[in-house]
Amino acid sequence: MRLLTTLTLLAGLLTGMPSQAENIALVGGRLIDGTAERPLHNSVILVKDGIIEQVGTVESLPVPAGYRVVSTEGHDVLPGLWESHAHIMLTGHANYTHWQKAYRDRQVDEIMPASLVQLLLAGITSVRDLGFDAMDTLRAATYWPAVMMGVQDSYGSVTPGKVADIIAVRGNVLKYMNLVRDVDMVMKDGVIFKHNGVVDEALLSDFGKR
Structure with a gap:
């Protein structure tokens, strides 16, 4: 499952990008840093090797030698x-x-x-x-809900000791996920309610009375 893609990884996708970030001073903007109650006016942000090194103001934080100064005057500066x-x-x-x-x-x-x-x-x-491959999609519809509900010891997978809630789908669902729309066999608590697309109406009627 693809959970997080940080865009700094674009360095591996785009050609011509420097292998190491240069030292930069962002100077003059109004900083809204995501944590402080009040914005910081006339801010100075020192960035070294891709990491925020220091934060201050034009009055309190001089820009060291070797930093490229980038003016942010007239701008609000925010976290990415x-x-x-x-x-x-x-x-x-x-x-x-x-x-x-x-x-x-x-x-x-x-x-x-x-x-x-x-x-x-x-x-x-x-x-x-939040894009899933086929296997992760199936796990998101079977195993992980059981974990979230705290019942993974009884449900969510076809393993010894688990409740026999099982379905069968004709074809290769890892290649054609939409096949799950047409379930061929349904077993609940070890009882088959549907097989080869045919529903056992008598069992289904009893099930509805539970």
């Missing part, structure tokens, strides 16, 4: 933005079925890097990508 729910394999398209069919072979090498570039240039410096 986060995107907490992204799907970087999609770019400006709402029809998932069409997108997956038309662009599947281009997602990794073209679309995902392009999405990261778009996010970066919009000020989004960290991304939580």
Whole structure:
């Protein structure tokens, strides 16, 4: 499961980027740092090797030699933005079925890097990508809900000692996830309610009375 993609990893995707960040002083802006109650006017932010080294004001923090001064006067300076729910394999398209069919072979090498570039240039410096592969999708619908409910000792997987809640789907769900829409066999508590697409109506009637 892809949980977090920090956009600093773009260095591995884009050519020509320096291998080490230079020392930079951001000078003059109003800093809203995400923690303080009041903004800091005439701020100075010293960045060394990609890490914030010191924060102060024009009056209190002189810029050391060897730092490139970048003026932020007239700007509000903020922490980099986060995107907490992204799907970087999609770019400006709402029809998932069409997108997956038309662009599947281009997602990794073209679309995902392009999405990261778009996010970066919009000020989004960290991304939580919620795209799953097929196995993670299945685990998200079976095992992890049981863990979240605290019943993983009895439910959520097909292992000895667990309650026999089992389904069967005809075909390869790891390749065609939409096959899960048409479950062929359903077993609940060891009782088969549906098999080969045929429902046992008598059992189902009793089940509804539980």
